Amino acid sequence: MPLAEPGTGRPSSSEPAVDAATAARYWSKTSGLMWLMLVIWVIAGFGIHAFAPMLNNYKFLGFPLGFYMAAQGSLIIFVVMLFWFARRQNAIDAEFGVSED
Amino acid sequence: MSENSSQKGDFLSNLGKVYTWYTGGFAAFVLVLAVLEQMGVPNRIIGYLFVFLTIGVYALIGYLSRTAQVSEYYVAGRRVPAFYNGMATGSDWMSAASFIGMAGTLYLLGFDGLAFVLGWTGGYVLVAILLAPYLRKFGAYTVPDFLGARYGGNFARFCGVIVLMSASFTYVVAQIFGTGIIASRFLGISFELAVFVGLAGILVCSMLGGMRAVTWTQVAQYIILIIAYLIPVVLLSAKVTGVPIPQLMYGQAIDQIEMLRATKEALAGAPSHITPFQTYDPLNFFGLIFCLMVGTASLPHILMRYFTTPSVRDARKSVAWSLFFIFLLYFTAPAYAAFAKLEVFTNVIGSQIADLPNWVRIWSDIGLVRVNDANADGILQFREFVINADAIVLATPEIAGLPYVIAGLVAAGGLAAALSTADGLLLAIANALSHDIYYRMIDPNANTKRRLVVARILLICVAIVAAYVASTRPAGILAMVAWAFSIAASGLFPALVMGVWWKRTTTAGAVAGMIVGYGVCLFYLIGTQYYGMPLWFGVRNISCGLFGIPAAFLTTWVVSMMTPEPSKDMQDFVESIRTPRGGVRMAGGEKAPE
Numbered sequence: 001m002p003l004a005e006p007g008t009g010r011p012s013s014s015e016p017a018v019d020a021a022t023a024a025r026y027w028s029k030t031s032g033l034m035w036l037m038l039v040i041w042v043i044a045g046f047g048i049h050a051f052a053p054m055l056n057n058y059k060f061l062g063f064p065l066g067f068y069m070a071a072q073g074s075l076i077i078f079v080v081m082l083f084w085f086a087r088r089q090n091a092i093d094a095e096f097g098v099s100e101d
Numbered sequence: 102m103s104e105n106s107s108q109k110g111d112f113l114s115n116l117g118k119v120y121t122w123y124t125g126g127f128a129a130f131v132l133v134l135a136v137l138e139q140m141g142v143p144n145r146i147i148g149y150l151f152v153f154l155t156i157g158v159y160a161l162i163g164y165l166s167r168t169a170q171v172s173e174y175y176v177a178g179r180r181v182p183a184f185y186n187g188m189a190t191g192s193d194w195m196s197a198a199s200f201i202g203m204a205g206t207l208y209l210l211g212f213d214g215l216a217f218v219l220g221w222t223g224g225y226v227l228v229a230i231l232l233a234p235y236l237r238k239f240g241a242y243t244v245p246d247f248l249g250a251r252y253g254g255n256f257a258r259f260c261g262v263i264v265l266m267s268a269s270f271t272y273v274v275a276q277i278f279g280t281g282i283i284a285s286r287f288l289g290i291s292f293e294l295a296v297f298v299g300l301a302g303i304l305v306c307s308m309l310g311g312m313r314a315v316t317w318t319q320v321a322q323y324i325i326l327i328i329a330y331l332i333p334v335v336l337l338s339a340k341v342t343g344v345p346i347p348q349l350m351y352g353q354a355i356d357q358i359e360m361l362r363a364t365k366e367a368l369a370g371a372p373s374h375i376t377p378f379q380t381y382d383p384l385n386f387f388g389l390i391f392c393l394m395v396g397t398a399s400l401p402h403i404l405m406r407y408f409t410t411p412s413v414r415d416a417r418k419s420v421a422w423s424l425f426f427i428f429l430l431y432f433t434a435p436a437y438a439a440f441a442k443l444e445v446f447t448n449v450i451g452s453q454i455a456d457l458p459n460w461v462r463i464w465s466d467i468g469l470v471r472v473n474d475a476n477a478d479g480i481l482q483f484r485e486f487v488i489n490a491d492a493i494v495l496a497t498p499e500i501a502g503l504p505y506v507i508a509g510l511v512a513a514g515g516l517a518a519a520l521s522t523a524d525g526l527l528l529a530i531a532n533a534l535s536h537d538i539y540y541r542m543i544d545p546n547a548n549t550k551r552r553l554v555v556a557r558i559l560l561i562c563v564a565i566v567a568a569y570v571a572s573t574r575p576a577g578i579l580a581m582v583a584w585a586f587s588i589a590a591s592g593l594f595p596a597l598v599m600g601v602w603w604k605r606t607t608t609a610g611a612v613a614g615m616i617v618g619y620g621v622c623l624f625y626l627i628g629t630q631y632y633g634m635p636l637w638f639g640v641r642n643i644s645c646g647l648f649g650i651p652a653a654f655l656t657t658w659v660v661s662m663m664t665p666e667p668s669k670d671m672q673d674f675v676e677s678i679r680t681p682r683g684g685v686r687m688a689g690g691e692k693a694p695e
């Protein structure tokens with residue numbers, strides 16, 4: 001197998017970091033988290049705004065709700081979900097012993 | 102990281118202190134100028150001080166961060182902490198269009214303008230979950246680097262460079278254009294000259310220190326731009342509602358706007374501020390959001406910021422911080438729009454044209470506000486008042502009756518926004534040329550010194566060409582920024598995402614997908630823009646990615662299924678970038694990035 005040149009910097013190895021079975025289970029759990037995030041993204045980024053005309057009949061913090069969701073609500077969801085994602089994915093890394101050394 | 106012990110260790114461990122002092126110094130500087138203004142120093146001098154002192158500080162940071170090391174030049178030595186990389190990404194991301202144009206767009210479009218707010222934030226979700234950690238693990242210098250390694254060779258790399266150049270160049274021209282406008286307004290020099298003054302500001306930041314210098318100036322620029330953005334609207338909110346938290350209080354302003362619109366006769370014809378889908382139908386509204394989001398996750402100058410973090414874990418955290426810092430500005434923009442609109446609806450429309458507020462006169466002189474008494478009754482009607490989108494943020498200090506020093510602060514913020522984005526874009530272009538084209542394709546044996554010299558010369562050349570194009574004032578430049586998103590999304594997104602998430606993606610599939618996506622997107626764009634081609638399903642051409650992105654995904658999939666599956670080596674390579682631990686197993690004789 002043609003290996004990478006040693007180079008001056010990053011290590012490059014031919015040995016996988018974990019065995020194939022662990023890698024497969026790790027990846028299926030990582031993919032699961034990815035799909036969950038993608039679903040939340042579709043709902044917060046698109047889904048709820050389709051109902052904006054209806055939501056505007058309600059008030060939230062003094063804003064029409066449909067407007068509020070597009071101007072602030074979805075943005076807050078995005079920020080919170082990314083911090084949560086970073087923690088969750090790090091936990092998955094630790095669980096399968098694939099965190100960086 | 103063990104590398105922390107090298108010469109930058111001191112600076113890195115004192116980042117908090119350094120930037121706290123810097124922020125305090127900037128606040129003191131603004132206060133001194135405020136005192137000078139009260140003492141009768143002319144506005145012109147205050148404008149000069151703001152422009153030259155802030156550019157001087159950026160230049161100083163650029164000079165102090167000069168480097169002769171390749172990895173410092175391309176990826177800041179991969180030692181930028183997640184929090185600061187988030188700030189740097191924030192200013193890399195927010196350009197003159199966000200800083201000056203966004204609030205104005207919201208003023209004019211109401212709810213529909215929120216497509217930009219949503220589209221320019223939600224894309225970071227895609228960056229975090231689909232790309233940033235994996236590209237960081239691979240350890241690329243540039244985005245085409247990844248394409249070259251994953252799709253075995255220089256053809257895929259070259260396609261990536263073409264897409265990168267098309268998207269980034271249209272974008273950088275717009276930034277230099279914005280820099281020129283601000284510099285000419287506050288220095289009182291001609292636009293063409295101002296473009297080159299702005300250019301000098303951009304080059305001193307990036308030329309000596311590459312990514313390292315750009316990173317630390319971008320952090321400094323973020324601090325200035327966010328202060329400059331928040332202060333005027335906080336003061337305006339305090340004046341109008343008595344509470345200095347505009348983001349919470351503008352609901353009241355919206356209520357009053359809607360009430361005035363229903364009751365005030367002169368406001369006949371004013372569109373609602375909260376009713377959705379008045380300008381964009383739902384297809385265009387959601388199509389635009391989709392293109393902006395996917396484009397965010399494909400723009401090389403953003404993706405390459407995540408190459409600079411110490412680890413994969415930091416890359417993930419850093420995307421979250423980036424979005425947080427961007428959020429601070431974006432959730433404030435609708436407040437600017439609402440307060441400015443309330444002021445216009447209350448004190449401008451329906452007033453005697455003879456005694457309009459003073460700020461209307463100031464901005465009419467510059468041509469950003471137009472008052473035209475069409476029915477000659479001496480009273481200003483809604484239809485007789487036109488305000489340019491760019492005027493909202495710039496005019497807020499005068500609307501709120503604040504001293505000139507605040508206007509200067511806003512100009513410094515706009516300049517920081519434009520310069521920081523231009524820096525990131527120029528670096529992305531020059532790095533693709535010097536690293537991917539020159540080093541990887543033309544002269545793989547070039548030594549370190551030669552590579553850095555080539556990188557710097559190319560940076561200057563690209564900057565001069567971009568400044569020249571900007572100085573000719575090409576038409577429709579803001580539309581071009583939106584196009585850059587669709588171009589990048591159609592050309593790069595499927596190849597990048599499928600390269601990580603679908604091992605079966607073949608070289609032929611990815612290359613075909615890039616060419617088809619890019620081709621469909623450009624065909625629709627150019628056809629509808631210049632040759633009167635009818636719109637497909639009524640989709641506006643700023644959302645041309647709506648056709649390009651699916652076409653690219655479909656082509657990549659079909660062609661991949663028709664070609665033999667990638668080698669075991671290549672599948673091992675993909676496996677190794679999916680796992681944070683361990684080395685990257687390169688396939689097909691590609692060299693690992695250093």
